[in-house]
Amino acid sequence: MTDNDQLAQRYADLLDMDASFLPLVGELDAAAAPYRTLEPPPSLDQAIEQLSRQRTRATTNRPRPEAIETEPPSAAPAKTRHILPERLRGYRHQLLGMAAAIVVLVLFAGLIAALLRGPGGQDRLGAGVTASPTSTSQLPTPNADGGYHNLSLAQARQLVAFPIIEPNPLPDVLRPLPDDSVAVATIGSPGSTQANYVAFSYPAQDQAERGVTLVQTTVQTAAPADDGAALHWVDQNGEPVTVKYKQLILNRVSIAGVTVTKLDTLQDSGRVMYATWQKDGVSFVASSSLGPHVTAAVFDQFIAALIAPGTTMATPQATAVTPALPHVCEVREDSVTFAQAQQLAPFYITDPTWLPSYLVSQCVIGFREGETPDPSAQLLIEYGPPDGSQAYSVQIVEYTENHGAQPSGIPSALTIAGHVVAYSVTPVGYGTHSYFVWHDQGTIFQLDAMLGGPLTEQDVERMIASMLGGDEGAAGSSPVPTPNANGSYINLTLEQAQQLAPFKIVMPTDLPLWLRYGGLSLSIPPVAPAGLAKGVPNIANMTFGSSDDPHWFVAISEIWVGAQPPGTPSALATAASASGTPPVPTDHALPPTFQIGGVTVTKEAGTNSAGDPIASYEWIQGKAKIFLAVAHFDVEHEPDIYNMIASMIAQGS
Amino acid sequence: MGRDMMEPGSTVSAISAEDEAALVAAAAVDGEAFATLYRRYRLPIYRYLRVRTTSDEDAADLVQQVFAKAFRALPEYEERGLPFRAWLFRLAQNTAIDASRCKHQTVPLDDLSRAREPHVPNEPEARALQADALTRFQQLIAPLDAERRDLLTLRFVHELPTAEIARILGKQDAAVRAQLKRALTTLKERQHDR
Numbered sequence: 001m002t003d004n005d006q007l008a009q010r011y012a013d014l015l016d017m018d019a020s021f022l023p024l025v026g027e028l029d030a031a032a033a034p035y036r037t038l039e040p041p042p043s044l045d046q047a048i049e050q051l052s053r054q055r056t057r058a059t060t061n062r063p064r065p066e067a068i069e070t071e072p073p074s075a076a077p078a079k080t081r082h083i084l085p086e087r088l089r090g091y092r093h094q095l096l097g098m099a100a101a102i103v104v105l106v107l108f109a110g111l112i113a114a115l116l117r118g119p120g121g122q123d124r125l126g127a128g129v130t131a132s133p134t135s136t137s138q139l140p141t142p143n144a145d146g147g148y149h150n151l152s153l154a155q156a157r158q159l160v161a162f163p164i165i166e167p168n169p170l171p172d173v174l175r176p177l178p179d180d181s182v183a184v185a186t187i188g189s190p191g192s193t194q195a196n197y198v199a200f201s202y203p204a205q206d207q208a209e210r211g212v213t214l215v216q217t218t219v220q221t222a223a224p225a226d227d228g229a230a231l232h233w234v235d236q237n238g239e240p241v242t243v244k245y246k247q248l249i250l251n252r253v254s255i256a257g258v259t260v261t262k263l264d265t266l267q268d269s270g271r272v273m274y275a276t277w278q279k280d281g282v283s284f285v286a287s288s289s290l291g292p293h294v295t296a297a298v299f300d301q302f303i304a305a306l307i308a309p310g311t312t313m314a315t316p317q318a319t320a321v322t323p324a325l326p327h328v329c330e331v332r333e334d335s336v337t338f339a340q341a342q343q344l345a346p347f348y349i350t351d352p353t354w355l356p357s358y359l360v361s362q363c364v365i366g367f368r369e370g371e372t373p374d375p376s377a378q379l380l381i382e383y384g385p386p387d388g389s390q391a392y393s394v395q396i397v398e399y400t401e402n403h404g405a406q407p408s409g410i411p412s413a414l415t416i417a418g419h420v421v422a423y424s425v426t427p428v429g430y431g432t433h434s435y436f437v438w439h440d441q442g443t444i445f446q447l448d449a450m451l452g453g454p455l456t457e458q459d460v461e462r463m464i465a466s467m468l469g470g471d472e473g474a475a476g477s478s479p480v481p482t483p484n485a486n487g488s489y490i491n492l493t494l495e496q497a498q499q500l501a502p503f504k505i506v507m508p509t510d511l512p513l514w515l516r517y518g519g520l521s522l523s524i525p526p527v528a529p530a531g532l533a534k535g536v537p538n539i540a541n542m543t544f545g546s547s548d549d550p551h552w553f554v555a556i557s558e559i560w561v562g563a564q565p566p567g568t569p570s571a572l573a574t575a576a577s578a579s580g581t582p583p584v585p586t587d588h589a590l591p592p593t594f595q596i597g598g599v600t601v602t603k604e605a606g607t608n609s610a611g612d613p614i615a616s617y618e619w620i621q622g623k624a625k626i627f628l629a630v631a632h633f634d635v636e637h638e639p640d641i642y643n644m645i646a647s648m649i650a651q652g653s
Numbered sequence: 654m655g656r657d658m659m660e661p662g663s664t665v666s667a668i669s670a671e672d673e674a675a676l677v678a679a680a681a682v683d684g685e686a687f688a689t690l691y692r693r694y695r696l697p698i699y700r701y702l703r704v705r706t707t708s709d710e711d712a713a714d715l716v717q718q719v720f721a722k723a724f725r726a727l728p729e730y731e732e733r734g735l736p737f738r739a740w741l742f743r744l745a746q747n748t749a750i751d752a753s754r755c756k757h758q759t760v761p762l763d764d765l766s767r768a769r770e771p772h773v774p775n776e777p778e779a780r781a782l783q784a785d786a787l788t789r790f791q792q793l794i795a796p797l798d799a800e801r802r803d804l805l806t807l808r809f810v811h812e813l814p815t816a817e818i819a820r821i822l823g824k825q826d827a828a829v830r831a832q833l834k835r836a837l838t839t840l841k842e843r844q845h846d847r
Contacts, residue, residue: 636830
């Protein structure tokens with residue numbers, strides 16, 4: 001067999017399309033050959049092996065109940081359990097052994113803690129709760145206000161009139177209550193022999209973090225009250241405390257019939273959460289500075305373990321008074337939902353409240369560093385075309401000012417919604433890369449936009465304005481467009497065009513990889529047709545060209561035709577959108593008339609004046625007749641053309 | 654140790670889809686299974702990313718990132734119509750795109766820093782020859798845009814059939830074939846013009 005025969009066999013799919021590709025295919029094949037024998041550096045293997053060992057360690061440290069069960073992991077079909085059976089069995093045995101060891105360790109740690117009395121973390125509420133060696137049944141001397149510090153829980157129970165509740169179970173990232181660390185006070189009742197206030201803190205296992213402080217009291221003013229800029233309460237000495245916040249989200253949740261008010265604040269020190277509720281006449285206040293381990297989810301578990309002891313209640317269903325996050329997004333394999341991310345992030349996630357219709361949140365929200373987020377985590381949110389392609393995209397990275405510097409050296413700046421936004425733009429091989437940096441409310445934002453398709457810089461600026469709480473309609477540097485001397489509006493955004501045109505403008509969202517959006521313009525007719533006011537544009541034109549072949553382009557004209565002609569299906573998009581991706585013709589040759597989603601499309605093929613093959617497609621959609629023309633037409637392109645048309649029809653009228 | 658049966662034109666040994674699913678599931682919780690998964694896909698991912706980068710060092714760096722992402726994402730991974738290999742390639746594609754436009758944001762993982770040492774042959778002459786050989790393919794596909802370069806990389810370096818390329822890119826098989834034809838036509842015309 002000759003070399004050419006071998007090539008013909010290996011690349012039959014390409015050479016069947018055009019046999020004249022053979023020399024080029026041979027050249028590409030030869031040039032690609034060195035890559036096929038390329039080996040990665042051995043150090044890479046070592047690094048990944050090290051990463052793999054982390055998984056084993058991480059699993060060892062945090063045994064996952066689902067891994068201990070005898071069922072195979074979820075992605076594995078049941079009939080394939082034989083794969084790696086010894087390893088999985090061995091793994092389960094290891095975990096069971098480790099779980100037993102952990103029980104022993106926890107008991108031992110409790111003993112050690114009792115001996116060492118390590119200092120616990122504190123939050124502002126209940127501050128002053130410290131450990132000291134007074135674990136006797138004899139009560140220590142009260143202070144001048146009649147309060148006590150450094151009591152054991154048993155001692156505290158002798159002093160207060162209500163039962164003191166402890167969380168059950170205690171979240172495993174918290175340490176048990178240190179001995180002699182409970183504070184008891186009598187607030188607002190001088191001379192009373194019964195205390196009405198008790199406070200104590202559960203330290204975090206990681207000593208770099210604060211734990212959770214818990215107050216139980218019959219004093220109503222000990223619970224934080226919000227005045228729109230700060231929280232106020234009285235401390236164990238009856239003194240007023242004021243803590244200013246930068247942002248606050250208030251939620252109310254119901255746990256086992258108890259209404260819990262959650263105050264999620266951003267303060268100078270970071271994100272601090274408070275939860276207050278009442279049960280059996282006692283007010284409870286829990287508070288925590290969130291950290292890498294003591295997350296919002298842990299805080300929720302702590303609350304649930306107090307209200308409904310013995311449960312490991314997941315995050316309760318929230319009935320948000322203030323919606324924290326506006327967008328629903330599709331979770332990919334490498335992402336988490338906004339709500340999950342907000343549980344983990346040490347700051348508030350902000351995402352645009354305005355998005356152009358051709359940009360959707362792909363919900364690629366991840367933390368750039370580490371398997372678990374930490375205070376320096378950089379949150380990443382991605383947006384892209386509805387079809388999931390990479391034709392254009394926006395990435396937003398968010399992190400706190402406390403844990404990262406704002407990038408500097410960016411050449412220019414814009415003012416958007418009253419904020420200075422550093423800005424740079426770089427042409428790249430297949431589009432334009434725009435980069436924006438700003439900070440707001442203690443968070444640094446970096447936005448990377450790969451402009452292309454219908455996504456313009458004006459759109460991105462409007463997104464930023466919506467994140468900054470600006471007037472979305474007047475956001476960014478997008479002025480009100482005016483027509484030129486020929487009565488045409490040039491280079492409009494889709495949103496701008498849509499505001500001017502008397503019909504719905506549809507733009508293909510499923511673009512072939514090599515087509516780039518060229519621009520959108522509107523034309524005002526010299527004489528207004530019947531039914532159309534003078535000066536109102538009646539034609540929308542858009543172009544799509546190839547970045548490396550000037551002969552190949554697609555032009556779309558959408559012309560207002562007034563009311564929908566009789567016989568046109570009223571539910572244009574039903575069939576196309578219901579089935580998701582419509583079927584693509586397999587023979588690459590569409591007939592002169594075909595239907596997509598109940599819409600009849602007429603095709604005409606021919607040549608232009610230069611003799612180049614062209615084709616046009618025509619259909620009615622709502623109040624417009626749409627023409628899609630392809631220059632340098634090749635029947636091989638029809639699957640892509642079909643997809644473009646289908647993506648337009650699916651948008652309805 | 655005997656070699657596994659290889660898939661046509663592939664560096665990945667052939668196992669059944671079910672066995673692969675079990676391996677992927679095990680890798681979500683078991684470091685050794687993850688290492689096995691890495692060994693299974695290290696070559697195709699490295700070679701894919703090597704075409705998109707200018708040095709062994711950069712490619713190794715991106716491979717680290719891809720597997721670090723996979724490492725984090727695997728516990729949540731579910732096969733939803735996208736086979737694991739296609740998912741991993743897509744992860745690699747996204748990582749390469751991220752790197753090309755956000756180099757200032759890339760945060761290396763400290764624990765993987767050792768892998769940053771470039772892997773080059775010791776002999777300077779051999780090193781130069783290898784570099785030349787590797788740049789030839791990049792030069793050939795340079796006139797195309799990034800996405801079409803990707804197509805040709807997957808077809809010629811990885812020798813993947815168009816159906817699998819379509820799965821990786823989330824496109825129709827017919828569309829990928831049309832795009833390949835368009836890419837070859839463009840290159841042929843460029844060669845003819847010279």
